[in-house]
Each structure stands twice: as C-alpha cells, then as structure tokens.
Amino acid sequence: MTLPAPPAWLADVEAGYDRHHRVSGIESRVFTAEDWWSIALPLLTTDRGFTVEQIAQSAEGRPLRHVRWGEGPTRVLLWSQMHGDESTATMALADLFRFLGENPRHPLVQQLHRETTLHVVPILNPDGAARFQRRNAQGIDINRDAAALASPEARALKALRDRLQPPFGFNLHDQRPGYRAGASDKGAAMALLAPPFNEDNDVNEVRGRAYGVAALIRAAMEPRIGGHIAKWDDQFNPRAFGDLMTRWGTSTVLIESGGIEGDPEKQRLRQLNFLALLVGLQSIADGSHAQAPRALYADLPENGKVWPDLLVRGATLANPGTATARADVLVNFKHALAERGGRISDIGDLGAVRARRVIDAQGLYLVPLPAAAGEDGRIDTDRPARFALSRDAAGKDVVWTLDGDVDPDHRAPPGTGG
DSSP states (O other): OOOOOOOOHHHHHTTTTIIIOTTTOOOOOOOOOOHHHHGGGGGGGGGGTEEEEEEOOOTTOOOEEEEOOOOOOOEEEEEOOOTTTTHHHHHHHHHHHHHHOOTTSSSHHHHHHHHHEEEEEEEOOHHHHHHHSSSOOTSSOGGGGGTTTTHHHHHHHHHHHHHHOOEEEEEEOOOOTTTETTTSSOSSSEEEEEOSSSOOOOOHHHHHHHHHHHHHHHHHHHHHHOOOOEEEEOOTTTTTTHHHHTTTOOOEEEEOOOTTTTTTTTTTHHHHHHHHHHHHHHHHSSSSGGGGTHHHHHHHHHHHEOOEEEOEEEEOOOOTOOOOOOEEEEEEEETTTEEEEEEEEEEEEEEOOOSEEEEEEOEEEEEEEOOOOTOOOOOOTTSOOEEEESSSSSOOOOEEEEEEESOOOOOTTTSSSS
16 A cells, blocks of 8 residues: 655654654653653743643652643643653653753644644653552553443543544554564564444544554654554453543554564664654644545554564573473563563473574573572572573583573673574
C-alpha cells in the first residue's frame, strides 16, 4: 500500500529534535514524579498558554495534575504512566510541552492551538513511578480499574473524562521489548491500537476515527522503524481504560513503546513518541484522519511472541553439592534493554527457545557466585541471576560474570556469541 505523504513539517522537526525540542534532565527512563515535574513545570507557564490544575491525589497523597493547552473546539485527552514503570511517553510529553510553548509561530503549533484543546495527565501513577513498578501503592493495576474505580487514580481519570467529554484520547504505555512484530524475528518498537468497545470487535464511528489517527501515525513511523511496528491485542477487556474510553465515546489511540536494541533508556523511542503524537494531533486538528486509509492500521501485524532477554546456551551447570549437568539458562531482566535486574526464568534443555540475545557457552561451566548471607548459593529458577562462566567447575578461571546486571563493557565472554 502506498503511504500518504508525510506532513510538510515532519522532517524539519525531526532534524531539530535534539537541539531544539528535547528536554534535558530526563535521559534515564527511571525517574520520580517529583523529579519530572521539577523539570516540566517551568515549561508550563501561563505566558506560554498552559494552565496546570491538581485534580486529585494518589493513594499516597502525591498530586495528580492536569495540564491544559490550546483554545480550539476539539478536546483531546492524553494520559501517560498509569503503569509506574512505563515512562517513555512521559518523557515525550515534556518534549511536546516544550515544542508547543517555545514555537508559537510554527504553523503546526498555530493550527493545534486554534483547532484543539489538549488536556494531559502526564503521570497518572506517581506512587508506582516512585517504585518504578506497574501497580499503584494499593497494588491495583489502574488500567484494569476502569469499571470498579477502586483506586483514586482511576477515579480521577474517569472524572476528568466525564467533565471534558473529549472526542479524542491517547492512552500512552510501554510494552515488553521482547514482543515480536507478527511472526517475524523483528522486535516491535511500537504497537498501536484503536481499542474495541465490545466483544464483537465492531467498528463504529468512534472507533473508526481512532483507526484513521492510528493509520496516519503508522504512515509517519514506517519510514523510521519500518517492520518494527505492530498492533496490540484487540480483544475487548471490560475493565481496561482504553476499551471503555471508546465505549464512552472517546476515540482512543493506544501507543505502546516496545524496544529498540541499543536504546537502553528509550531515548530514540522517546523521539518517535514525540513525532507520533504530533502527527496524531495534527490529523485531529485538520480532520485528515477521516480520509486516512484504514487498512494502514488494520493490516498491521499483531504483536507476536515475546522473546526472553538472554539465553546462555550449552554451559555445564556446576551447582554446589550436585552432579554437573549440561543445561541452558534463561534470564529475564527488570530493565530489559539495559540488561539490569536479571532473574533466572528457566534451566534445562532450551534448544527450541529463541531469545533477544544468545551467549554460546559450550565448553564453559556455569558457576554460582558466592552466596549472600542467608542464601544457599545455588542457581535456580526465580532467583537473581548471579553466576560466572568459568573454564573450570570450581569457578577459579572465570571468563565472564553476571551479577544481576550485565556489564555494558563486557556483554559476553571473549570469543563467544552474543
């Protein structure tokens, strides 16, 4: 299918991103809400057209803030980091605020200001962000609380939606970097979804508008990450905010940031989010979503299998007090792209497993690192990944060590794959 021509401004904005639009101080994807707001609030001044309103408090009493910009008739609601460890779009929203505030004469900014009013909740789960965890301080997954509204964060988002009655919305998340794009071996850097509103997966007028917005985002992203874009699972979930937003009349686009190898802090994905949001917002402002070929969205491959993070293949396992055994070891990381916070997820014959990275450890022994107090020092599943690859079973001739985190300067043993 022929892609629609990109917006005239897109190449120039992309070229100037690092110098003119990226907000400094949030180069790590792990940050607290307090840190983010200390950087963002100076951008959100009234002379730049912004108003900031506290709409509620989190379960632990942190402020939930709503940012408003624009004077147009079409209201757009954007919310990010309802899962506290999904921060890519939150970084991109700071860049969006800078772009809107510092470029009042830019034709796109003038068009958005004239045609839309943006309502943004940049960090819906500040308690989760403080711990860099998915759920809020009550242990509730806010994105599965749209019906029960048990959490204060969910109630705040629903109340804001009800007050604004926005015709459009953006639900901004991160997904695991291990997701493949369809049946390919390519990672899904970004996944899109126009959420369903019923179990029959029907496409009504509300969802159809989201199809068009997602189609134009895909068209803009294709030349930049072609083959690495997928579609999120569109099975209806009666507890999820995206699905119920659509049912309530808000044409919602879900953007999931996956992973790009070599981009451990998701800074390239942050830039792509910034561009994708601008493209989506313009399609709302000028109405071009209505003419977008829906097949551009509908024909996206769905998220495929999730590949685990690291497979150490062919080592000889040398656990203390047991006979040695040939075994593969699978490790997943809390921070997958940066390979930090590793835990062992499987041990044994994993010959059919495909992973994001494989270390060929044939001829080497996999030996546990010295145990911490109160531990038995064994290598086992669902334990921190703390082991060495050694030329001997006693672990005296070590060639590589994994102590929870991979050393970025020594990502694999010398002379091995990975």
